[in-house]
Amino acid sequence: MKPSGRLDPPAWMGAAAVGALFASLGRAGIAARFVGGCVRNTVLGREVDDIDVAVDKPPDAVMHALAASRLKCVPTGLKHGTVTAIVEGGRFELTTLRRDVETDGRRATVAFTDDWLEDASRRDFTFNALYADLDGTLYDPFNGRSDLAAGRVRFIGDADTRITEDRLRVLRFFRFHAWYGRPPLDGPGFDACRRNAGALGSLSGERVAKELLRLLEALAPADALAAMAESGALDHWLPEYAGVARLRALIGREDKPDPLRRLASVLAAGTDATALGKRLKLSTQQALRLDVMLAAKPALDVAGGAKAWRAGIHHLGNTLYADRLLLEIDAPGDWQAALALARSWTPPELPVSGGDVLALGLAPGPRVGAVIAAIERWWIDGDFSADRTACLAHLEHLVRAR
Ligand code: ATP
Numbered sequence: 386m387k388p389s390g391r392l393d394p395p396a397w398m399g400a401a402a403v404g405a406l407f408a409s410l411g412r413a414g415i416a417a418r419f420v421g422g423c424v425r426n427t428v429l430g431r432e433v434d435d436i437d438v439a440v441d442k443p444p445d446a447v448m449h450a451l452a453a454s455r456l457k458c459v460p461t462g463l464k465h466g467t468v469t470a471i472v473e474g475g476r477f478e479l480t481t482l483r484r485d486v487e488t489d490g491r492r493a494t495v496a497f498t499d500d501w502l503e504d505a506s507r508r509d510f511t512f513n514a515l516y517a518d519l520d521g522t523l524y525d526p527f528n529g530r531s532d533l534a535a536g537r538v539r540f541i542g543d544a545d546t547r548i549t550e551d552r553l554r555v556l557r558f559f560r561f562h563a564w565y566g567r568p569p570l571d572g573p574g575f576d577a578c579r580r581n582a583g584a585l586g587s588l589s590g591e592r593v594a595k596e597l598l599r600l601l602e603a604l605a606p607a608d609a610l611a612a613m614a615e616s617g618a619l620d621h622w623l624p625e626y627a628g629v630a631r632l633r634a635l636i637g638r639e640d641k642p643d644p645l646r647r648l649a650s651v652l653a654a655g656t657d658a659t660a661l662g663k664r665l666k667l668s669t670q671q672a673l674r675l676d677v678m679l680a681a682k683p684a685l686d687v688a689g690g691a692k693a694w695r696a697g698i699h700h701l702g703n704t705l706y707a708d709r710l711l712l713e714i715d716a717p718g719d720w721q722a723a724l725a726l727a728r729s730w731t732p733p734e735l736p737v738s739g740g741d742v743l744a745l746g747l748a749p750g751p752r753v754g755a756v757i758a759a760i761e762r763w764w765i766d767g768d769f770s771a772d773r774t775a776c777l778a779h780l781e782h783l784v785r786a787r
Pocket residue numbers: 420421422423435437507508509510513514551553554557
């Protein structure tokens with residue numbers, strides 16, 4: 386693989402930990418290059434969070450080299466040739482150069498190689514096959530930089546063949562378009578995605594969810610998602626998809642991307658969050674949040690003013706109330722003021738408890754719960770203004786009345 390230019394080495398490349406890592410590998414005769422997202426984002430001048438490094442020797446040699454330099458290393462994916470080095474608190478994924486031996490549309494069987502071009506050829510898109518040496522020497526075997534500059538997500542090699550090897554690449558095509566693309570979508574890529582969209586059912590829910598949520602995290606993902614739907618790629622995994630109109634409105638309201646909330650905005654009314662959560666293997670917490678975001682009840686009374694907002698915040702909790710508020714695109718009322726309140730006001734605790742009911746002589750049992758529920762309604766209705774003394778007085782009144 387021939388060099389094709391230079392990067393102005395960014396700060397992260399010059400970090401002491403990076404130097405120590407490369408020196409350790411170098412002493413063992415292992416050649417290492419940065420690869421993938423970290424190089425691509427550096428070319429673009431965007432932020433880099435994960436540092437992936439490709440190495441030309443097998444993982445046991447890499448672990449040996451790191452151990453000899455007393456650098457910490459965790460065998461995070463030996464089968465795929467990956468070990469994670471932890472140097473001065475920073476994590477680096479070191480993956481041995483690979484070539485595909487066999488593919489079944491879901492997972493590839495890989496063999497290690499020391500051929501950089503072979504490793505590049507099995508990657509998905511031209512701009513994801515950029516490599517850089519520690520000194521900034523750049524390798525761009527498929528002209529990824531010109532595609533990046535043009536906002537074109539282009540498959541390496543024949544798009545249909547590459548998708549048949551790994552169907553997840555259909556989702557990745559739209560995900561990378563959301564992050565790095567500009568209209569129009571790459572024609573041959575889009576057509577190949579459409580031809581293969583019917584075969585995505587064999588993928589795993591986890592992998593699909595990861596790509597989908599990552600797509601939704603992009604600054605402006607609506608066009609990419611709409612194109613994905615048009616290709617048929619959402620049919621199997623997200624039959625609840627109902628268009629991007631609410632997503633666009635949500636993006637105008639939110640202050641930072643929240644992929645799960647964005648997902649909620651593209652789902653049809655009546656979507657079963659539990660079924661969706663199972664299908665996409667969401668965590669229990671994610672599924673519960675989705676459930677509340679999609680619930681029709683309680684309807685938010687945005688037009689009702691501060692008192693109604695406080696009641697809603699108390700009921701749903703600050704975070705979920707804010708979620709619901711951002712999603713209620715058509716509700717009349719000052720949603721910005723309601724949101725500010727959801728971010729600043731802490732709902733008080735009900736100043737009385739079951740013990741106070743028992744102290745008034747009521748026997749333990751379901752009536753205690755009913756009385757507590759009643760006083761809570763009264764307390765909320767009074768806009769949380771009743772203090773403990775007032776609550777106790779009303780509690781006595783309630784108990785007597787029964
Ligand atoms: P991000 O910043 O979003 O993480 P990334 O480029 O690092 O972007 P990853 O999904 O972390 O994306 O993958 C790392 C690299 O591995 C990619 O740049 C690509 O070269 C390669 N890759 C990952 N998944 C596939 C795949 N399914 N098919 C081919 N190559 C892949």
